Amino acid sequence: MAANPPVIRFRDVEQIFTGNDGRPIHALTGLDFEISRHEFVSVLGPSGCGKSTLLRLVSGLIHPSAGAVEIYGMEVTEPRDEIGIVFQKPTLLPWFNVQNNVTFPMRHKYGRVHKEDNERALELLDLVGLADFAQKRIDELSGGMQQRVAIARALLLDPDILLMDEPFSALDALTRDEMSFELLRIWSERPKTVLFITHSIPEALLLSDRIIVMSERPGTVREIIDVPFARPRTMQTLSDPAFTELANHIRGELFSKPAAA
């Protein structure tokens, strides 16, 4: 383990944007942490603390103002193939059916879809529980089903790293719980290094190996919490007293103001 470089590494990362009025917006500061192979790490933090920005840094869509983001020990300078992204909204293409949405990354990146890609898409649809929906139109699916399609799409190019930006926050509470357990199942069948952004403390606790709790803007790591619950996690995990205790601890962390320097 020690011999391998971490999968994702933030080295004293700082992110400053220029606002519309030309004034600098200090989004992230002093981010310094590592994520190892097949770890499931959640990021929790108040709105606007730079969680999505953190994700964009990993995906190579933006570059840090200072410090460096590394994947497998190499600095991220542009988007890389080993990353799959799932967004808050499923953002599927309404002119394609479900299967063609899943194969879209192939068509988009390489210009054509092979027979194997279609087979792979069907496999992935089976994995996310939509085996019978391959030929359906997008508007025939519920929100939860659409997000499953988006997950299958993100897995098409078999990424090592899965970045998820509040993927379930647009879903109703019941569907959301269901999707959390689905994601756990998918992750145990196809282990990946996952960076998962959420606003939900229970969701983070249920899913993660570790939780990065962030402070308000400029966002920085306030605490990294090791989640002790054994896997596989189930409904019982949710009713564990330690679960509630940890949730309360994190809630306190999130709502307390930073200590005066």
Added chain:
Amino acid sequence: MKNIIRLLDRFAPVMAVVCVLGIWQAATWLFAIPSFLLPSPTSIVAAGFGVDPSVWIGHIWATLRVAVMGYALAIAIAIPLAISLSMSRLLSRTLYPMLVVIQSTPIVAVAPIIVVTLGAGDMPKVVITFLITFFPIVVSTTTGLLATPEELIELSRSLRAGRTREIFHIRLPYALPFLFSALKISTTLAVIGTVVAEFVAAEKGLGFFIAFSTSFFKIPQAFSGLVILVLLSLTLFRLVGFVQKRFAPWSLPKSER
């Protein structure tokens, strides 16, 4: 009972038209409205049948030809222009004001100038039709191209798919609902443009036919030309709607699929 209601619902538009025509016919007859003020529907139909079919076909063909050419030219220029406008801030900042100026100029007022500049033939008429048609297509398409969800663009960038694929695989299809609504509006505009051009200078076409009939006080005949024009407009409009339904049904609201 249910069937009757369904039939009523189905034929309501037709019945409304029939009613209006009936009232119109009755009014012209009751109040003895002279036909140069408002001809009765029957006299319009009679006047229409009084014109030789080959003459009709000649005029319809002349108008249709120019309208379709102007329309096609507008599409051919508007879509690439919209793509460039959506891609480059500099272009949109320099070209957009110019487009707005062109759009704000009353084409009817410019038409005679264009005819003088470009001479006889289809050319000036096509240009006038083009000018009146292309602006809504540019604006709608540009809006559509820029309305693509940010996440999809990020997905595209994260795949390093390139700008061309981003436009053709994501942005253009996303702009189709916008494009089609502009294309529908533009069918009507294309017919208007052609008629305006024919008023100014033509020896054929439905616009010319109406102007010519009016100048000889053949008002019912002018009205019959108008009816044909309306039918032409409607047909083109429906044709675009058909193309959309056939080739891009997803771009229609659910109720219209």
